Amino acid sequence: MIFSETPLKGAFLVKVEHRQDSRGFFARTWCEREAATLGLNTHVAQCNISFTRRKGTLRGVHFQLPPHEEARLIRCTMGSVHDVIIDLRAASPTFMQHWSTVLSGESQQAVYVPEGFAHGFQSLEDDSEVFYQMSAAYASDANVGVRWNDAAFGIPWPLPVADISERDRTFPDFDPPGPFRSR
Numbered sequence: 001m002i003f004s005e006t007p008l009k010g011a012f013l014v015k016v017e018h019r020q021d022s023r024g025f026f027a028r029t030w031c032e033r034e035a036a037t038l039g040l041n042t043h044v045a046q047c048n049i050s051f052t053r054r055k056g057t058l059r060g061v062h063f064q065l066p067p068h069e070e071a072r073l074i075r076c077t078m079g080s081v082h083d084v085i086i087d088l089r090a091a092s093p094t095f096m097q098h099w100s101t102v103l104s105g106e107s108q109q110a111v112y113v114p115e116g117f118a119h120g121f122q123s124l125e126d127d128s129e130v131f132y133q134m135s136a137a138y139a140s141d142a143n144v145g146v147r148w149n150d151a152a153f154g155i156p157w158p159l160p161v162a163d164i165s166e167r168d169r170t171f172p173d174f175d176p177p178g179p180f181r182s183r
Contacts, residue, residue: 001014001015001016001017001028001029001030001031001034002014002015002016002017003034003035003038003112006085006099006101006111007094007097007099008085008087008092008094008097008098008099008117009087009092009093009094010040010114011085011087011099011111011112011113011114011117012038012040012111012112013101013109013110013111013112014073014109014110014111014112015108015109016028016029016108016109027108029075029108029110030044030073030133035112040071040112040114041071041114041115041135042135043071043135044133044134044135045070045134045135045136045137046133046134046136046137046138047131047132047133047134048131048132048134048138049077049129049130049131049132050129050130050132051127051128051129052079052081052123052127052128052129052130053126053127054123054126054162054163055123055124055125055126055128055159055162056122056123056159056160056161056162056163057122057123057161057162057163057164058120058121058122058148058157058161058163058164058168059120059121059122059164059165059168060084060118060119060120060121060145060148060168061084061086061118061119061120061145061146061147061148061155061168061171062118062119062120062143062144062145062168063088063116063117063118063119063143063144063145063146064136064138064139064142064143064144065142065144066142068136068137068139068142068143069115069116069136070115070134070135070136071112071113071114071115071134071135071136072112072113072119072132072133072134072135073110073111073112073113073132073133074103074110074111074113074119074121074130074131074132075103075108075109075110075111075130075131076103076104076105076107076128076129076130076131077105077129077130077131078105078127078128078129079104079105079123079124079125079126079127079128079129080102080103080104080105080106080123080124080125080128081102081103081104081121081122081123081124081128081130082100082101082102082121082122082124082157082158082159083100083101083102083103083111083119083120083121084098084099084100084119084120084121084122084155085098085099085100085111085113085117085118085119086098086117086118086119086146086153086155087116087117088116088117088118088146088174089116089117090176092116096152096153096174096176098153098154098155100155102124103121103130104124105129115135118145118146120145120148120168122157122158122159122161124158124159144171145167145168145171146171146172146173146174147169147170147171147172147173147174148161148164148168148169148171150173150174151173152173152174153174
């Protein structure tokens, strides 16, 4: 595995290293030991799959409030998505900055998202699937989000939004006071 830090401190693009032969290839997609050497949270409490039928669908931008914050390893296993993370750690030099990349079943890359970040994606193809490994279990009372088109972040989504849940569409604009003071 090759970990490349993104411009947002603590977040990494994770590339797999293929071991190929006549049968195909083998690749490790997660290694606790390698991740721990970088100081990453290696605990996996829950894994989820998100399947999106329609190109242009937007999911997010979500995060969990303390004390239920979660680190995530996000990989697109089928199709492709425009994946976006936002640093919401008030003490971070990249506070309120976002970074994006395309994840696809073909590239097999993943994004490691540390605690204190929000995450969302837009499907670039019909029938796209995203696999998540999370360091904390889902906590419905702590699961919140910021609006996908909040001017405070200025995220350029690549496609017109074809579908978005009512909840995601109506998240409020970002308001840094409150839970962000403790970060």
